[in-house]
Amino acid sequence: xxxxxxxxxxxxxxxxxxxxxxxxxxxxxxxxxxxxxxxxxxxxxxxxxxxxxxxxxxxxxxxxxxxxxxxxxxxxxxxxxxxxxxxxxxxxxxxxxxxxxxxxxxxxxxxxxxxxxxxxxxxxxxxxxxxxxxxxxxxxxxxxxxxxxxxxxxxxxxxxxxxxxxxxxxxxxxxxxxxxxxxxxxxxxxxxxxxxxxxxxxxxxxxxxxxx
Amino acid sequence: xxxxxxxxxxxxxxxxxxxxxxxxxxxxxxxxxxxxxxxxxxxxxxxxxxxxxxxxxxxxxxxxxxxxxxxxxxxxxxxxxxxxxxxxxxxxxxxxxxxxxxxxxxxxxxxxxxxxxxxxxxxxxxxxxxxxxxxxxxxxxxxxxxxxxxxxxxxxxxxxxxxxxxxxxxxxxxxxxxxxxxxxxxxxxxxxxxxxxxxxxxxxxxxxxxxxxxxxxxxxxxxxxxxxxxxxxxxxxx
Numbered sequence: 286x287x288x289x290x291x292x293x294x295x296x297x298x299x300x301x302x303x304x305x306x307x308x309x310x311x312x313x314x315x316x317x318x319x320x321x322x323x324x325x326x327x328x329x330x331x332x333x334x335x336x337x338x339x340x341x342x343x344x345x346x347x348x349x350x351x352x353x354x355x356x357x358x359x360x361x362x363x364x365x366x367x368x369x370x371x372x373x374x375x376x377x378x379x380x381x382x383x384x385x386x387x388x389x390x391x392x393x394x395x396x397x398x399x400x401x402x403x404x405x406x407x408x409x410x411x412x413x414x415x416x417x418x419x420x421x422x423x424x425x426x427x428x429x430x431x432x433x434x435x436x437x438x439x440x441x442x443x444x445x446x447x448x449x450x451x452x453x454x455x456x457x458x459x460x461x462x463x464x465x466x467x468x469x470x471x472x473x474x475x476x477x478x479x480x481x482x483x484x485x486x487x488x489x490x491x492x493x494x495x496x497x
Numbered sequence: 498x499x500x501x502x503x504x505x506x507x508x509x510x511x512x513x514x515x516x517x518x519x520x521x522x523x524x525x526x527x528x529x530x531x532x533x534x535x536x537x538x539x540x541x542x543x544x545x546x547x548x549x550x551x552x553x554x555x556x557x558x559x560x561x562x563x564x565x566x567x568x569x570x571x572x573x574x575x576x577x578x579x580x581x582x583x584x585x586x587x588x589x590x591x592x593x594x595x596x597x598x599x600x601x602x603x604x605x606x607x608x609x610x611x612x613x614x615x616x617x618x619x620x621x622x623x624x625x626x627x628x629x630x631x632x633x634x635x636x637x638x639x640x641x642x643x644x645x646x647x648x649x650x651x652x653x654x655x656x657x658x659x660x661x662x663x664x665x666x667x668x669x670x671x672x673x674x675x676x677x678x679x680x681x682x683x684x685x686x687x688x689x690x691x692x693x694x695x696x697x698x699x700x701x702x703x704x705x706x707x708x709x710x711x712x713x714x715x716x717x718x719x720x721x722x723x724x725x726x727x728x729x730x731x732x733x734x735x
Binding site: 287288290291292294295296297298299300301302303306319320321322323324325326327328329330331332333334336339353356357359360361362363364365366367368370371372374375380381382383389392393395396397399400401402403404405406407408409410412413416419425426427429430431432433434435436437438441442459460461462463464465466467468469470471472473474475476477478480481483484485487488495496 | 529533536537540541543544552553554555556557558559560561562563564565567568569570571572573574575576577578579581602605606607609610611613614616623626627628629630631632633634635636637638639640641642644645647648649652653655656664667668669670671672673674675676678679696697698699700701702703704705706707708709710711712713715716718719721722725
């Protein structure tokens with residue numbers, strides 16, 4: 286029973302949503318909408334486990350005064366602070382806390398965006414050092430990788446205005462639209478076939494690793 | 498010793514440049530801009546090595562990001578879909594009459610979701626499989642049709658949009674050889690092996706182009722942060 290009930294539930298929800306794609310009429314489309322709404326609510330509860338896990342780890346650090354407990358204190362403080370701001374804003378703006386002017390919008394604008402932009406910008410330096418290691422033209426494959434990257438980089442930001450860089454810019458666009466897109470399409474079709482097979486395996490109960 | 502000397506010289510040069518910019522420019526008077534600038538510099542200090550300023554900014558970033566994401570999900574999942582229909586708009590009461598179906602449509606997923614908490618008990622921990630099964634089943638069902646429509650039908654249709662040109666030929670050839678590379682049911686030997694090898698070339702070109710594109714995106718973010726430091730904070734650029 287401990288395995289059968291979840292397997293039956295997976296089968297029923299998967300099939301109900303799948304059928305609605307082929308019969309987009311009442312009651313199938315309504316059932317699909319309701320089930321997807323339910324999935325959002327239920328997945329929201331998984332967040333509780335995530336919060337519990339994060340807070341337990343850092344509060345234990347703080348209690349034991351392990352090395353770097355101060356950082357755990359900062360993380361916990363800002364997590365609780367921003368979450369409180371989020372709840373306050375949601376109550377104030379009746380469920381639409383990201384309305385411009387709300388406190389959460391202020392946090393998003395002045396903290397989340399600049400911090401994440403800086404973090405990702407930091408990667409520019411590491412990506413350059415990774416490129417140095419990956420792009421050494423030792424083999425044909427690495428050489429192709431190097432040529433493609435250089436063409437795209439120089440083509441996107443031409444160093445000067447002349448015939449060569451104009452050509453490079455157009456060549457870069459062609460590179461992105463034809464050879465790059467050809468491989469991307471091949472990968473996308475392969476991924477979609479894999480996703481389809483995996484979804485069928487899950488719905489039919491062949492794939493059960495998520496129940497462990 | 499040499500490293501420490503280099504660090505001291507580097508720090509002194511940076512401080513001199515900073516003071517020079519403060520004198521020459523028009524530094525911001527907004528406290529939030531100063532905080533953002535100090536956090537930005539703290540994150541960039543990682544370029545030297547892992548240090549307390551970076552760790553402070555990193556933990557602050559994680560705390561703020563998680564707090565923000567949790568409050569957005571909490572709002573989308575609970576406030577709009579559970580709290581609001583149950584206690585504010587009361588969708589289950591129409592013209593003074595209680596309707597069971599709209600009521601159950603909110604209560605059932607809430608109860609199923611609450612089963613997530615069963616993981617904290619020893620004997621009933623298996624109940625967590627029910628909400629997980631529901632979510633996995635719905636997303637599996639949901640992913641079939643869009644993946645077919647957007648990734649298989651649409652991509653194949655666009656590929657087969659044949660014109661008499663070299664580009665069109667390269668496109669079809671590239672898609673087929675890439676697909677052959679991902680065909681693992683037969684050993685890549687002989688004709689299949691050679692075709693798969695051409696597929697690898699196309700994949701390498703795609704990865705290189707994507708890498709170049711990503712580098713440019715990161716550089717663009719870096720320019721944005723530098724612009725913030727030099728224009729918004731120090732006012733050196735006008």
